[in-house]
Amino acid sequence: MTMSLAVTDTQPVDRLPRRPRWRRLLRPGPGLVAGVFLLCLAVATTGARWLAPADPEEQDLGAALAGPSGAHWLGTDRLGRDVLSRLLHGGQVTLVSVVEAVAVFVVLGVTLGVTAGYLGGWADRAISWLADLLLALPGIIMLLMVLAVFPGNTAATMVVLGVISAPMLLRVTRGVTMSVKQELYVRAARLSGLGEVRIMTRHVLPRLTGPILVQVSLFAATAVLVQGALSFLGLSAPETEGPSWGNMIAQAAQVTSQDLWLAIPTGALLTLTVLALGLFGDAIRDATAGHRAPAAPLRPVRSTAPAVPPRPAEGPAPLLSVDGLTIGFPGPDGPVTVVRDVSFTVAPGECVGVIGESGSGKTMIARSLLGLLPAGGAVTAGAATLHADSGPAVELTRLDERGFGRVRGCRIALVSQEPSSSLDPAFRVGSQVAEVIRRHTPMSRRQAAREAIELLRTVRLPEPERVARRYPHELSGGMAQRVVIALALAGKPSLLVADEPTTALDVTVQAEILALLRDLQRRLGMAVILVTHDWGVLADLCDRAVVVYAGEVVEQAGVADLYTGARHPYTRSLLAADPHLAEAGQDLPTIAGTVPSPRQWSPGCRFRPRCGVAVDDCAIGRIPLTVMSDGRVARCIRADEVVKR
Numbered sequence: 348m349t350m351s352l353a354v355t356d357t358q359p360v361d362r363l364p365r366r367p368r369w370r371r372l373l374r375p376g377p378g379l380v381a382g383v384f385l386l387c388l389a390v391a392t393t394g395a396r397w398l399a400p401a402d403p404e405e406q407d408l409g410a411a412l413a414g415p416s417g418a419h420w421l422g423t424d425r426l427g428r429d430v431l432s433r434l435l436h437g438g439q440v441t442l443v444s445v446v447e448a449v450a451v452f453v454v455l456g457v458t459l460g461v462t463a464g465y466l467g468g469w470a471d472r473a474i475s476w477l478a479d480l481l482l483a484l485p486g487i488i489m490l491l492m493v494l495a496v497f498p499g500n501t502a503a504t505m506v507v508l509g510v511i512s513a514p515m516l517l518r519v520t521r522g523v524t525m526s527v528k529q530e531l532y533v534r535a536a537r538l539s540g541l542g543e544v545r546i547m548t549r550h551v552l553p554r555l556t557g558p559i560l561v562q563v564s565l566f567a568a569t570a571v572l573v574q575g576a577l578s579f580l581g582l583s584a585p586e587t588e589g590p591s592w593g594n595m596i597a598q599a600a601q602v603t604s605q606d607l608w609l610a611i612p613t614g615a616l617l618t619l620t621v622l623a624l625g626l627f628g629d630a631i632r633d634a635t636a637g638h639r640a641p642a643a644p645l646r647p648v649r650s651t652a653p654a655v656p657p658r659p660a661e662g663p664a665p666l667l668s669v670d671g672l673t674i675g676f677p678g679p680d681g682p683v684t685v686v687r688d689v690s691f692t693v694a695p696g697e698c699v700g701v702i703g704e705s706g707s708g709k710t711m712i713a714r715s716l717l718g719l720l721p722a723g724g725a726v727t728a729g730a731a732t733l734h735a736d737s738g739p740a741v742e743l744t745r746l747d748e749r750g751f752g753r754v755r756g757c758r759i760a761l762v763s764q765e766p767s768s769s770l771d772p773a774f775r776v777g778s779q780v781a782e783v784i785r786r787h788t789p790m791s792r793r794q795a796a797r798e799a800i801e802l803l804r805t806v807r808l809p810e811p812e813r814v815a816r817r818y819p820h821e822l823s824g825g826m827a828q829r830v831v832i833a834l835a836l837a838g839k840p841s842l843l844v845a846d847e848p849t850t851a852l853d854v855t856v857q858a859e860i861l862a863l864l865r866d867l868q869r870r871l872g873m874a875v876i877l878v879t880h881d882w883g884v885l886a887d888l889c890d891r892a893v894v895v896y897a898g899e900v901v902e903q904a905g906v907a908d909l910y911t912g913a914r915h916p917y918t919r920s921l922l923a924a925d926p927h928l929a930e931a932g933q934d935l936p937t938i939a940g941t942v943p944s945p946r947q948w949s950p951g952c953r954f955r956p957r958c959g960v961a962v963d964d965c966a967i968g969r970i971p972l973t974v975m976s977d978g979r980v981a982r983c984i985r986a987d988e989v990v991k992r
């Protein structure tokens with residue numbers, strides 16, 4: 348059993364390639380052949396001056412239209428010029444044209460696509476409108492108009508070709524940027540405090556390399572054909588300016604009745620070049636395939652909360668005080684409140700668990716503290732104040748994105764339940780940790796790399812030097828979660844929000860991660876808010892628990908007190924359904940029914956439809972959170988009776 352679990356943990360957390368696997372291009376196959384062909388072609392045409400066996404303009408009328416021979420490997424044209432030499436020199440025209448067109452295509456397509464995808468809003472709308480406009484222009488007519496203004500000017504036609512084709516690349520880069528922007532690791536980078544420019548250059552642009560290269564190779568094939576066609580028609584690169592593949596085909600077409608061979612070398616080379624570009628594009632696409640669907644969008648929102656002064660807390664001065672926190676989402680029939688009037692405190696170094704069934708509002712409470720509510724979600728009332736510890740008191744629900752940038756990572760950090768998605772697949776672990784360390788503490792790269800290894804050692808990763816050199820897909824789930832914890836610790840936060848940090852891990856690894864969190868919390872004196880639905884995890888780590896049901900706090904107490912005498916029927920039912928406490932051989936008790944969705948919340952006690960001790964009075968009015976004689980807090984009118992049952 349132990350062995351099989353251990354094996355599970357050594358499996359890569361992310362089997363899907365998330366960045367181009369360039370080594371795949373070296374695998375024997377059409378892609379490799381095409382790549383080698385294109386490379387040879389580029390070298391041969393660039394070095395035509397030295398490689399061509401003869402002067403491309405040297406005429407030998409006595410040997411006109413001669414077929415292949417030892418002296419002329421590919422024969423001669425109607426003026427007795429060496430076809431191979433003309434092909435090599437003519438290739439330069441094609442190469443330069445393709446480079447010009449591709450340069451314009453890439454500069455416009457990438458700049459505008461990334462800007463539109465990353466900034467969104469009006470920038471996206473304006474750029475998309477421009478792209479639609481360019482796509483609506485008839486390409487061939489545009490090129491003919493340019494040639495009418497600049498007769499025979501190949502460079503001008505290639506620039507215009509790049510401009511009118513750029514929307515294709517623009518749309519691809521925009522789409523990929525939008526997806527990458529929503530990836531958890533980009534949000535995690537933002538949480539670690541990295542700036543937008545850094546996130547763009549470090550995390551977004553590398554992911555675009557593959558899609559850009561695919562588009563470039565396909566567009567280059569188009570540019571080869573367009574340049575050849577215009578030259579064939581005599582509209583650009585005329586024969587008087589020297590050989591080009593297009594004008595060579597045109598000459599061959601004039602003598603097909605006398606010599607069919609002349610069209611074959613140039614035609615074949617053009618065809619092979621276009622084919623090779625297509626195959627190479629396919630190979631790059633295969634090497635970059637396997638990107639996962641983007642995660643659901645989570646956009647930080649600006650709080651609309653009024654500045655409600657936090658209630659004075661008992662005991663030591665709190666590090667965090669949440670007071671009357673209310674969270675809502677827009678709905679078709681008006682705003683929907685999903686969390687209502689939640690209040691609790693967290694003392695420095697304390698671990699507070701937030702527990703409840705799925706859908707009770709735990710994640711919304713936790714994420715609102717970091718400004719990470721899903722799109723549309725907003726704190727509609729209440730406050731969450733992070734008190735002076737390593738900085739001035741901050742009202743979290745009133746911060747904008749810039750304000751959160753100053754708090755996230757260094758004062759409050761997040762460990763989420765999906766470790767693999769929180770790491771950028773394109774960079775080695777050590778470099779990701781070092782980057783976040785440098786963001787919070789200015790130091791040299793070398794020193795940050797050393798600190799990163801120390802941090803990896805702190806989270807008990809074996810052989811941290813080797814782990815630092817690995818990519819995220821080479822890590823097991825447990826190792827990835829340790830790296831994510833190291834990232835969260837890099838800014839030395841005083842409060843760590845851990846949202847179901849062990850849910851995605853198997854049982855043995857869960858225990859190790861919990862032990863690590865417990866150890867770090869005690870050693871570093873860090874406060875922790877642990878979101879969980881597992882009593883075992885809660886008991887393992889937390890001092891106190893906040894029990895949440897249908898968006899409301901129903902009970903708050905020390906963990907031991909809850910185990911020995913929970914006051915709210917929901918807490919008791921939840922404890923009774925805990926598999927850790929079940930007797931062997933007995934059926935596990937369950938709580939009948941499900942957590943009602945916010946639209947189904949009934950007046951009075953929200954747990955009433957599922958409660959075994961509910962009375963008529965439970966349906967009347969809102970049930971207040973009452974402080975009982977022993978100081979315990981519960982939202983139940985029968986709390987004192989419940990505990991005696």
Ligand SMILES: Nc1ncnc2c1ncn2[C@@H]1O[C@H](COP(=O)(O)OP(=O)(O)OP(=O)(O)O)[C@@H](O)[C@H]1O
Binds near residue numbers: 676704710711712722
């Ligand atoms: N994007 C959203 N738009 C509208 N309502 C949402 C959105 N996300 C969550 N909710 C609602 O907020 C409520 C609380 O959800 P939340 O995810 O906080 O629950 P949870 O207790 O953390 O559950 P889980 O353990 O499954 O994560 C639920 O009723 C849910 O339907």
